Amino acid sequence: MTKKFSLTPYLFLTPALLVIAVFVLYPVIAVVYYSFTSYDIVTPPSWVGLSNYQRLFTADPIFWQALKNSFIYLLVTPILIVLCIMLAIAVNRKLPGINAFRALYYIPVISGSIAVGIAWRMMLDTNGLLNSLLISIGILQEPIQWLSEPAYTLPIVMLLTVWMGLGHYMMIFLAGLQNIPEELYDAARMDGCNDFQKHWYITFPGLRPQITFVAVISSLAALQVFNEVFILTGGLGGVLNSGVTMVFYLWRQAFRLGHAGYASAVAMVLLVITLTFSIMNIRLLERGTEAD
Amino acid sequence: MAQTHPLNLPATEARRKATGAAGRKTLEKIFWYTVLGLMAVVTAFPFVWVFFTSFKGPNDAIYSVPPQLVPQYPTFDNYTRVWQQLPMANFFLNSISVAASTVSLNLLFTSLAAYPFAKMKFRGRDTIFYLLLATFVVPPQLSFIPSFVLARNVFHYYDSILALIFPSLATVFNIFLLRQAFKTVPDDLLDAGRIDGAGEFRIWWSILLPIIRPSLATAAIITFVYQWNDYFWPSLMLPTMTHKTLQVGLVALQGAFGSDSRGIAAGVVMTVIPIIIFFIVLQRQFVRGLTGAVKG
Known part of the structure; x- marks a missing residue:
């Protein structure tokens, strides 16, 4: 093999790398700079030093609320893992029509959070289906204002995320289940395992790669949630900011209030949290493979 | 009738066992279809409801107790x-x-x-x-x-x-x-x-x-x-x-x-x-x- 410099690989790479450099790498650098400026996108940014961060951490209770809400939002990850493994076990059997069920569960995943969110909003309206259903079966006397009650806002938004993710993560776990050799279950049955023990000792360890994958993907998505909050709160973030998450707050500061510099500081906090989270996840993943 | 041939005994037993297993199989099937069906309602219902609502005429109620699902005066x-x-x-x-x-x-x-x-x-x-x-x-x-x-x-x-x-x-x-x-x-x-x-x-x-x-x-x-x-x-x-x-x-x-x-x-x-x-x-x-x- 002759080792000589060739331009060919770089030619193949150029178009894609150019796009990624302009729309991913440059923005990261620019956002660091903007976070030290006062900037409204229309007039040029002016340097203000650390004052955005100072305000963020010491004088902005809504930011802390957003931070708290985003961390609460991470609860969707364990909920999704448990529900989707159960669902995958349920659909992992040879029954006539099983594919139709799997497909049906997948439909919320592909329908898009905006359309689905609007449907939910209509059902949860004070004059909506949920209230009329609950009243007619006698659970409620008076309609509840589901979407204007601060205590309900975040749980309802999280419920939408869970509902939309069920089919997606179910499919991932299903693929994992189908990779677990049947002989392991036969051996377990010989050893006298009951159904619960069978899943505890074989299914869960067998699904480890999928569990890690889903944990990473769904927790990153949870930290970055926007559409569900936007659509269910009508773009307002809920009464008393009860549904405001980090990305929603970033959006409001940058694109509603025109505080792009301040929003960039929020973006930096988001980046640091996401990075920490990813590193933690990778550590966990490495520990998982070492154990094998 | 009271006399059972000794040779028949294991056969009927096996048959009973077989029908028992088959019965358990159908029960299991019914159980799983119920679970899957309930889940299907949870994931598909909002779509079904929006679909029906989109065809409701002005005289079909959106909000009523009890709720009305299917339009009586469907329209485009x-x-x-x-x-x-x-x-x-x-x-x-x-x-x-x-x-x-x-x-x-x-x-x-x-x-x-x-x-x-x-x-x-x-x-x-x-x-x-x-x-x-x-x-x-x-x-x-x-x-x-x-x-x-x-x-x-x-x-x-x-x-x-x-x-x-x-x-x-x-x-x-x-x-x-x-x-x-x-x-x-x-x-x-x-x-x-x-x-x-x-x-x-x-x-x-x-x-x-x-x-x-x-x-x-x-x-x-x-x-x-x-x-x-x-x-x-x-x-x-x-x-x-x-x-x-x-x-x-x-x-x-x-x-x-x-x-x-x-x-x-x-x-x-x-x-x-x-x-x-x-x-x-x-x-x-x-x-x-x-x-x-x-x-x-």
Whole structure:
């Protein structure tokens, strides 16, 4: 093999790398700079030093609320893992029509959070289906204002995320289940395992790669949630900011209030949290493979 | 009758055992179908309800105790009303243009980039590749502030669908996916091509791409669905009504129609139907794409 410099690989790479450099790498650098400026996108940014961060951490209770809400939002990850493994076990059997069920569960995943969110909003309206259903079966006397009650806002938004993710993560776990050799279950049955023990000792360890994958993907998505909050709160973030998450707050500061510099500081906090989270996840993943 | 032949005994016992097992089997089946059916209600009901609501006439109740599901006076009026008051045709056309051009150009760019990562040795390969992987953890929303500035002040494509196409021309995810696919192609095939005098570009085009067609389909589907459903960035870029995509238009519709639930429901149905049909037609590729993505 002759080792000589060739331009060919770089030619193949150029178009894609150019796009990624302009729309991913440059923005990261620019956002660091903007976070030290006062900037409204229309007039040029002016340097203000650390004052955005100072305000963020010491004088902005809504930011802390957003931070708290985003961390609460991470609860969707364990909920999704448990529900989707159960669902995958349920659909992992040879029954006539099983594919139709799997497909049906997948439909919320592909329908898009905006359309689905609007449907939910209509059902949860004070004059909506949920209230009329609950009243007619006698659970409620008076309609509840589901979407204007601060205590309900975040749980309802999280419920939408869970509902939309069920089919997606179910499919991932299903693929994992189908990779677990049947002989392991036969051996377990010989050893006298009951159904619960069978899943505890074989299914869960067998699904480890999928569990890690889903944990990473769904927790990153949870930290970055926007559409569900936007659509269910009508773009307002809920009464008393009860549904405001980090990305929603970033959006409001940058694109509603025109505080792009301040929003960039929020973006930096988001980046640091996401990075920490990813590193933690990778550590966990490495520990998982070492154990094998 | 009282006399049972001793030889019959084990036979009946076996039969009883067999029918018992069969009975347990049917019970199990009934149990699982109940579970699956309940779950189907949970996931499908909102769609069914929106679908029926979109056909309700003015005399069909939206809110009533007990609730009314099926319209008694079905009508297409809601659809015509939505179609008349909003430029739905534009929304569809814009969404289709964005999705089609993004998918085709993105696959071109990312499959070009994936080839050297999979099959060539060159300086900086690993550094560049890991740098790309690192961008996975950058929240996309973080880039929207600088991208907004670029759109307004540098590229001047604010308020045009070009603003949605350009940033999506290459995605790290697709480079990664296609790199994995190229890696499975044996080097002998490439060498055979080289002996026949094919250049690297020819090898990429006429040997590699045809082999990895399933992975290309996967990448195409994932990209298409993502573009079709994307809202955050398009909502920032498309203020003019006729320039909006379906998702952005649907939110505008929701605002314009206010408490007209029948009209909003019709808008939701029109937005969702194309992607559901797309999914039903390409179901197998969808699922393969997902499981492939986990392995990669």
